[in-house]
Amino acid sequence: xxxxxxxxxxxxxxxxxxxxxxxxxxxxxxxxxxxxxxxxxxxxxxxxxxxxxxxxxxxxxxxxxxxxxxxx
Numbered sequence: 001x002x003x004x005x006x007x008x009x010x011x012x013x014x015x016x017x018x019x020x021x022x023x024x025x026x027x028x029x030x031x032x033x034x035x036x037x038x039x040x041x042x043x044x045x046x047x048x049x050x051x052x053x054x055x056x057x058x059x060x061x062x063x064x065x066x067x068x069x070x071x072x
Contacts, residue, residue, distance in 0.1 A: 002052075009022055010023055010030050
């Protein structure tokens, strides 16, 4: 599940030292998350990287694609 709060912190321009460290941590978290998702996909895992509001319909659509391909 995507984390819009972390993305906002990572993309914000820091105004002070504390915000700089928060932004740096958020950027590192985002990078590590993207690498993990890429590795999972490379190994054949089906992944969804979505905002929570989009999750229900996206999961249903992905399930239908998987079922259509007889992967279940």
